[in-house]
Amino acid sequence: xxxxxxxxxxxxxHRFKDGRFRVERAHYAELADGQTPHTLVIxxxxxxxxxxxxxxxxxxxxxVVRNVAxxxxxxxxxxxxxxxxxxxxxxxxxxxxxxxxxxxxxxCGGVKACATGLDGLPNTYLGPWLSTMEPARAEVxxxxxxxxxxxxxxxxxxxxxxxxxxxxKQFPFVREAIEQRGLELHGARxxxxxxxxxxxxxxxxxxxx
Amino acid sequence: xxxxxxxxxxxxxHRFKDGRFRVERAHYAELADGQTPHTLVIxxxxxxxxxxxxxxxxxxxxxVVRNVAxxxxxxxxxxxxxxxxxxxxxxxxxxxxxxxxxxxxxxCGGVKACATGLDGLPNTYLGPWLSTMEPARAEVxxxxxxxxxxxxxxxxxxxxxxxxxxxxKQFPFVREAIEQRGLELHGARxxxxxxxxxxxxxxxxxxxx
Amino acid sequence: xxxxxxxxxxxxxHRFKDGRFRVERAHYAELADGQTPHTLVIxxxxxxxxxxxxxxxxxxxxxVVRNVAxxxxxxxxxxxxxxxxxxxxxxxxxxxxxxxxxxxxxxCGGVKACATGLDGLPNTYLGPWLSTMEPARAEVxxxxxxxxxxxxxxxxxxxxxxxxxxxxKQFPFVREAIEQRGLELHGARxxxxxxxxxxxxxxxxxxxx
Amino acid sequence: xxxxxxxxxxxxxHRFKDGRFRVERAHYAELADGQTPHTLVIxxxxxxxxxxxxxxxxxxxxxVVRNVAxxxxxxxxxxxxxxxxxxxxxxxxxxxxxxxxxxxxxxCGGVKACATGLDGLPNTYLGPWLSTMEPARAEVxxxxxxxxxxxxxxxxxxxxxxxxxxxxKQFPFVREAIEQRGLELHGARxxxxxxxxxxxxxxxxxxxx
Numbered sequence: 001x002x003x004x005x006x007x008x009x010x011x012x013x014h015r016f017k018d019g020r021f022r023v024e025r026a027h028y029a030e031l032a033d034g035q036t037p038h039t040l041v042i043x044x045x046x047x048x049x050x051x052x053x054x055x056x057x058x059x060x061x062x063x064v065v066r067n068v069a070x071x072x073x074x075x076x077x078x079x080x081x082x083x084x085x086x087x088x089x090x091x092x093x094x095x096x097x098x099x100x101x102x103x104x105x106x107x108c109g110g111v112k113a114c115a116t117g118l119d120g121l122p123n124t125y126l127g128p129w130l131s132t133m134e135p136a137r138a139e140v141x142x143x144x145x146x147x148x149x150x151x152x153x154x155x156x157x158x159x160x161x162x163x164x165x166x167x168x169k170q171f172p173f174v175r176e177a178i179e180q181r182g183l184e185l186h187g188a189r190x191x192x193x194x195x196x197x198x199x200x201x202x203x204x205x206x207x208x209x
Numbered sequence: 210x211x212x213x214x215x216x217x218x219x220x221x222x223h224r225f226k227d228g229r230f231r232v233e234r235a236h237y238a239e240l241a242d243g244q245t246p247h248t249l250v251i252x253x254x255x256x257x258x259x260x261x262x263x264x265x266x267x268x269x270x271x272x273v274v275r276n277v278a279x280x281x282x283x284x285x286x287x288x289x290x291x292x293x294x295x296x297x298x299x300x301x302x303x304x305x306x307x308x309x310x311x312x313x314x315x316x317c318g319g320v321k322a323c324a325t326g327l328d329g330l331p332n333t334y335l336g337p338w339l340s341t342m343e344p345a346r347a348e349v350x351x352x353x354x355x356x357x358x359x360x361x362x363x364x365x366x367x368x369x370x371x372x373x374x375x376x377x378k379q380f381p382f383v384r385e386a387i388e389q390r391g392l393e394l395h396g397a398r399x400x401x402x403x404x405x406x407x408x409x410x411x412x413x414x415x416x417x418x
Numbered sequence: 419x420x421x422x423x424x425x426x427x428x429x430x431x432h433r434f435k436d437g438r439f440r441v442e443r444a445h446y447a448e449l450a451d452g453q454t455p456h457t458l459v460i461x462x463x464x465x466x467x468x469x470x471x472x473x474x475x476x477x478x479x480x481x482v483v484r485n486v487a488x489x490x491x492x493x494x495x496x497x498x499x500x501x502x503x504x505x506x507x508x509x510x511x512x513x514x515x516x517x518x519x520x521x522x523x524x525x526c527g528g529v530k531a532c533a534t535g536l537d538g539l540p541n542t543y544l545g546p547w548l549s550t551m552e553p554a555r556a557e558v559x560x561x562x563x564x565x566x567x568x569x570x571x572x573x574x575x576x577x578x579x580x581x582x583x584x585x586x587k588q589f590p591f592v593r594e595a596i597e598q599r600g601l602e603l604h605g606a607r608x609x610x611x612x613x614x615x616x617x618x619x620x621x622x623x624x625x626x627x
Numbered sequence: 628x629x630x631x632x633x634x635x636x637x638x639x640x641h642r643f644k645d646g647r648f649r650v651e652r653a654h655y656a657e658l659a660d661g662q663t664p665h666t667l668v669i670x671x672x673x674x675x676x677x678x679x680x681x682x683x684x685x686x687x688x689x690x691v692v693r694n695v696a697x698x699x700x701x702x703x704x705x706x707x708x709x710x711x712x713x714x715x716x717x718x719x720x721x722x723x724x725x726x727x728x729x730x731x732x733x734x735c736g737g738v739k740a741c742a743t744g745l746d747g748l749p750n751t752y753l754g755p756w757l758s759t760m761e762p763a764r765a766e767v768x769x770x771x772x773x774x775x776x777x778x779x780x781x782x783x784x785x786x787x788x789x790x791x792x793x794x795x796k797q798f799p800f801v802r803e804a805i806e807q808r809g810l811e812l813h814g815a816r817x818x819x820x821x822x823x824x825x826x827x828x829x830x831x832x833x834x835x836x
Contacts, residue, residue: 002393005408006308008247009395010418012264013406015433015683020262021404023685026653028257032316032402037256038217045296047246047272048237050261053229055221056642058650063256066275067292068299077333083276083292086338087254090277090319093331099215107241110299122302122382124286129295173331184211186218193241195230197222202212209219224474224642232476235444265433267441420811421829424726426665427813428836430682431824438680439822446675450734450820455674456635463714465664465690466655468679471647473639481674484693485710486717495751501694501710504756505672508695508737511749517633525659528717540720540800542704547713591749602629604636611659613648615640617632627637 028059037063040091040100042084042164044070048192049105063091069110070102071132072164075171085171092177099184100174102164104157106191111160115140115153136160158198158206161187165200237268246272249300249309251293251373253279257401258314272300278319279311280341281373284380294380301386308393309383311373313366315400320369324349324362345369367407367415370396374409446477455481458509458518460502460582462488466610467523481509487528488520489550490582493589503589510595517602518592520582522575524609529578533558533571554578576616576624579605583618655686664690667718667727669711669791671697675819676732690718696737697729698759699791702798712798719804726811727801729791731784733818738787742767742780763787785825785833788814792827 021028040063041051051057051064065087073084091097104111113121114133121127136159144152165187168174177183187200188209198206230237249272250260260266260273274296282293300306313320322330323342330336345368353361374396377383386392396409397418407415439446458481459469469475469482483505491502509515522529531539532551539545554577562570583605586592595601605618606627616624648655667690668678678684678691692714700711718724731738740748741760748754763786771779792814795801804810814827815836825833 002308002395005395005397005418006248006393008270009264009310010408011436012266013418015265015437016263017404017406018429019265019433019437019683023651023654025404026657027650028401028404030653031257034316035256035318039215040254045249045272045274045300047244047270048240048268050259050268050273052259053261053268054225055218056224056228056646057221059257059259059262061217061256063254064259064275065254066273068296071292073290073292081282081291081338081341082334083280083282083338085334087277089331089334091254094318094335099211101218107243109244109303122298124382125291125294125298126303129290129292132290173333184215186211186214188214192237195226195234195237197226199214199219200212209214209222220645224646227638228474228642228646232445233441236441239444265437420726420813421827423813423815423826423836424666424811426688427682427728428826430684431836433683434681435822435824437683443822446819446822449675452734453674453736457633458672463690463692463718465662465688466658466686468677468686468691470677471679471686472643473636474642474646475639477675477677477680479635479674481672482677482693483672484691486714489710491708491710499700499756499759500708500752501698501700501756503752505695507749507752509672512736512753517629519636525661527662527721540716542800543709543712543716544721547708547710550708591751602633604629604632606632610655613644613652613655615644617637627632627640 024059031060035060035063035095037061037095038098039063040065040088040097041103042070042072042100043103044068044105044108044110046105046108049103049190051103054190054197063087063095063097068126068129069108069114069133069160070104070164071129071160072102072167073132074167088168088171089173092183093173096181099186100168101186101188102161102168104161104189106154106157106189106193108157111157112153115149115156133160133163136163157189161189161200233268240269244269244272244304246270246304247307248272249274249297249306250312251279251281251309252312253277253314253317253319255314255317258399260312263399263406272296272304272306277335277338278317278323278342278369279313279373280338280369281311281376282341283376297377297380298382301392302382305390308395309377310395310397311370311377313370313398315363315366315398315402317366320366321362324358324365342369342372345372366398370398370409442477449478453478453481453513455479455513456516457481458483458506458515459521460488460490460518461521462486462523462526462528464523464526467521467608469521472608472615481505481513481515486544486547487526487532487551487578488522488582489547489578490520490585491550492585506586506589507591510601511591514599517604518586519604519606520579520586522579522607524572524575524607524611526575529575530571533567533574551578551581554581575607579607579618580622651686658687662687662690662722664688664722665725666690667692667715667724668730669697669699669727670730671695671732671735671737673732673735676817678730681817681824690714690722690724695753695756696735696741696760696787697731697791698756698787699729699794700759701794715795715798716800719810720800723808726813727795728813728815729788729795731788731816733781733784733816733820735784738784739780742776742783760787760790763790784816788816788827789831
């Protein structure tokens with residue numbers, strides 16, 4: 001255990017507390033009574049893609065799950081702890097969010113790792129976790145064959161989002177919320193390099209918004 | 210599937226793209242080459258506690274896992290998909306972060322739910338997930354007996370952070386990183402109402418920073 | 419002279435330097451070579467109406483004059499130091515801004531003072547300065563007679579902006595820039611209470627944008 | 628007159644209104660009742676040096692005068708409109724600010740123009756306005772002789788701030804406020820290139836804070 005708070009985090013916290021929090025104090029005080037986020041965002045843990053920043057969201061708007069490669073695992077019951085599924089259940093059934101957004105991003109290390117067969121990566125947990133992406137990888141591999149790795153990774157980022165959305169629909173309470181109250185499912189990819197956001201459209205293709 | 214991007218998200222994205230991203234463009238372009246976050250933050254999915262905001266962190270600084278009640282599950286291998294463990298493995302072994310921070314928060318719905326025995330909550334995934342907190346709940350219950358729920362939940366928020374930190378140390382690669390390169394483990398709680406951040410100190414108590 | 423920097427300003431500066439400046443460093447470094455603002459904003463010194471905030475402007479975009487009641491004085495030569503006219507000359511002739519915006523605001527103390535005959539105000543400099551607004555006040559008084567003060571002040575805020583715009587056009591170099599390169603003149607009023615911005619339209623009336 | 632609001636300003640306003648203002652709404656509503664700024668800042672109109680940004684100031688904190696080269700003119704009565712003096716009188720006598728800060732900046736075009744004898748600049752208003760800096764320029768010239776222009780301009784930026792502070796003390800109501808209620812006078816320079824803020828210290832020298 002380390003007991004000295006890291007200077008970087010503490011000075012950042014004081015900037016927040018004396019700066020933004022001071023001005024937004026009334027907003028935070030109101031929020032302390034409870035949250036009513038409109039959207040659940042399932043995003044990558046990557047340090048460069050903060051959903052609150054990318055959507056300029058106010059505190060209280062986005063319920064956020066972040067894991068490696070923004071994956072939705074299969075809707076299996078039993079057999080372990082399901083963090084994403086628990087957050088999904090809480091967001092959809094208790095908070096009754098209006099929509100769920102699976103947001104991927106360009107230059108995703110997790111996707112690249114999967115595209116290269118997970119070589120050289122620690123595999124006690126990371127390998128099994130990224131294997132969730134295997135059906136998407138197989139689909140891309142079938143389509144693109146031995147295309148350059150960059151092209152495969154780029155396509156896999158998008159296909160994996162589609163697969164996560166399909167798995168979302170395997171959760172009975174998600175299907176129920178879609179049918180009974182119009183829960184919306186969305187997919188998008190953010191590009192770190194140029195800031196462009198592509199949205200999954202009706203035709204199944206991603207296009208800049 | 211819903212194909213019309215929600216107006217709230219899209220207008221927020223355009224504020225980001227035309228505002229903050231425009232000014233930080235050079236910073237993002239540089240980040241596109243790769244990430245070197247200094248800290249892994251394990252925080253709650255709650256919409257009111259965005260780690261990047263609370264630590265005024267720049268893009269690229271914090272690798273972030275967010276799940277319900279900011280829990281670290283036990284270090285068990287096999288038996289399912291372990292999203293938190295995979296992120297932990299990636300952050301500690303590949304990204305080689307300097308520290309891991311488990312950050313809880315006040316008014317946490319997940320902790321309150323656990324303190325009240327999970328009554329009335331959906332339990333396909335949420336119940337099992339929150340049961341990770343059971344040893345912490347039992348400890349608090351033993352100490353506080355039939356104290357008011359608010360007091361129990363308040364204490365449980367802190368005790369659960371300590372338990373998550375203990376579980377972190379059960380991961381062999383975490384212990385190894387502590388010993389070999391001084392990886393730091395930290396615990397903290399953010400209060401939504403008044404913005405106060407308490408840090409877990411040497412004496413095992415939480416104190417405002 | 420006071421030599422201890424005030425804590426409030428210094429801590430605010432450090433928040434800027436360690437926070438926003440750190441991320442925008444490349445943008446500032448580029449700006450150090452010179453400025454090319456697109457607009458000159460003539461705004462009030464009032465602490466509640468920062469033009470850069472209200473227009474979410476990046477450093478380098480707005481050349482800003484701020485004085486009591488956002489006044490453009492008459493285009494007289496000689497007879498003293500003309501700070502606003504000097505800034506106008508620099509912005510229009512040297513920086514060649516594309517537009518000049520006179521931005522007033524609701525609840526303006528200077529306008530209220532003028533509407534009530536400057537009673538009780540210090541008048542070594544403030545009285546003479548606010549007398550620039552006298553023709554506008556006379557116009558409003560003629561129209562509204564003995565209407566309630568709040569209504570008179572509200573109308574005077576708008577009429578005074580129109581008068582400042584008329585005075586702008588008395589500067590030969592402003593007229594020249596309008597004719598030769600399409601310099602634009604604009605008027606707007608910001609409401610502190612509800613954040614609404616009204617823009618002076620073609621019909622001479624102000625309307626929310 | 629131009630009636631179409633410029634797209635750049637309007638989209639920036641909407642970012643502010645839908646973003647920051649939305650979260651700070653309660654703060655603005657409270658401010659609508661009146662302002663109590665703690666400091667009057669006299670800064671340059673330059674588009675790169677927004678005092679609210681540099682001091683991370685909340686709306687309501689800084690009463691701001693901005694003119695070319697952040698000059699305080701002499702305390703002469705009569706002889707024209709004195710915008711800076713009027714703002715000073717209002718801030719010191721009515722708002723009763725605690726301090727006045729004259730903030731210059733590096734790479735100041737107005738200072739450079741003065742250092743090079745105002746060659747080639749429009750001189751209907753700008754020349755006379757910048758002549759306020761003439762005593763400072765003469766002092767620097769006497770000290771540095773024919774040093775390189777960059778060195779002269781750099782020194783003149785600092786000496787001109789000292790002269791403005793001396794002129795501030797020529798206003799009887801400023802002297803009175805210093806003696807009777809401890810009004811503070813401060814000088815500082817902000818460097819655009821590296822973000823460093825130098826403060827005028829007890830020894831009459833500027834030093835980084």
